[in-house]
């Protein structure tokens with residue numbers, strides 16, 4: 001399946017921009033104040049536990065920290081599409097804070113997701129250039145959720161390199177950002193090895209696995225042929241409040257460069273063009 005060109009009519013209707021009073025000075029959009037505050041607060045909590053608590057308390061904290069991390073993953077996704085800060089160096093520091101908490105390194109999401117999945121998600125195997133987050137087996141049949149999650153977990157690093165070789169500028173950025181990321185992890189392991197594993201590495205891995213698990217429902221089984229019928233949406237107020245409108249997935253694929261806080265406007269415009277069974281009202 002290939003992406004089909006959109007109708008000119010739709011594009012005219014889909015012109016959405018943020019009002020000037022929604023723009024920030026340090027942040028690109030004021031809507032990111034809450035997410036940035038949350039990410040920094042959880043990072044400081046993690047740092048405090050890492051620095052001051054015993055290994056037993058750190059072990060008890062693994063699951064609560066993982067749960068807090070689940071809500072950082074969608075924030076990371078949105079930031080990788082539209083950087084939160086105006087200044088590049090602030091975005092890179094924020095990248096590190098996000099990576100240490102949800103197990104996705106700086107620019108990994110850009111390559112695997114923005115330049116891989118968003119470009120190829122209409123192509124499922126046996127297509128010759130399939131989706132990086134593919135949900136079909138080689139014969140075209142649909143994988144189950146666990147099979148999809150393990151497949152994606154095992155393949156995503158290979159696909160990041162493969163996409164990276166086609167996008168050398170972003171690949172270079174990914175490799176350069178490995179230096180501070182691995183440097184910080186190395187210093188942590190050197191100073192407090194067990195605490196680093198329990199407070200950062202294990203929760204980040206579990207958060208990564210949950211992120212992969214959660215993405216299954218976005219497209220699995222939607223054998224669509226264009227952006228309007230290839231995604232499953234969660235049109236639930238609480239879900240979208242907690243995930244920064246991640247449930248408005250058709251709108252996100254229609255305009256991946258549209259900042260997350262503007263997705264409800266686009267969703268309203270296209271709601272009637274999305275197959276009804278691909279708009280779920282429930283939280284789960």
Ligand SMILES: [Zn+2]
Pocket residue numbers: 077081113118252256
């Ligand atoms: Zn995306």
